[in-house]
Amino acid sequence: MERPSTNAPNRELARRWLQKATNDLITARQTLLLPEGPTDTVAFHAQQAVEKALKALLTFNQFEFPKIHDLVRLATAFLPSLEEYRAAFAEISNYSVQVRYPDGSAGPDREDAARSTAIAEEVVGRVRRTLSEATQV
Numbered sequence: 001m002e003r004p005s006t007n008a009p010n011r012e013l014a015r016r017w018l019q020k021a022t023n024d025l026i027t028a029r030q031t032l033l034l035p036e037g038p039t040d041t042v043a044f045h046a047q048q049a050v051e052k053a054l055k056a057l058l059t060f061n062q063f064e065f066p067k068i069h070d071l072v073r074l075a076t077a078f079l080p081s082l083e084e085y086r087a088a089f090a091e092i093s094n095y096s097v098q099v100r101y102p103d104g105s106a107g108p109d110r111e112d113a114a115r116s117t118a119i120a121e122e123v124v125g126r127v128r129r130t131l132s133e134a135t136q137v
Contacts, residue, residue: 010059010062011060014056014131015056015131017053017056018053018056018124018127018128020052021050021053021056022124025049025124028042028045028046028113028117029117029121031045032110039107039109039112039113040107042117043095043099043107043108043113044095044096046116046117046119047071047096049123050071050120050123057130057131060131069093069096069097071085071093072086082123082126085119
């Protein structure tokens with residue numbers, strides 16, 4: 001990942017990343033409400049919500065990042081304030097690709113899907129508050 005530039009934060013692009021994160025979070029939440037809802041879909045969208053929220057924060061802070069799904073790498077390189085999520089990010093990162101293909105491995109159970117969604121809610125909310133506070137300065 002590149003160092004931040006000296007340009008002003010790209011608020012509009014960061015806002016769009018955060019909106020995409022919010023959309024994924026809504027999809028995860030709503031699918032989790034279904035009695036027979038697919039847990040792989042929930043876990044995938046929870047991962048996507050976290051990934052896009054991190055990319056919103058990186059974009060706002062003018063960091064260029066590679067096209068990756070590894071949440072630990074995205075967060076720990078430049079977002080030390082999210083270090084507390086390292087273990088959760090390591091687990092959730094697996095839901096970016098693995099759950100989308102029928103490779104024979106078991107997908108996340110309902111408890112894992114719910115936990116991933118709860119973490120996504122925390123992270124998206126935290127990023128939303130951070131960006132809101134930063135734009136009011």
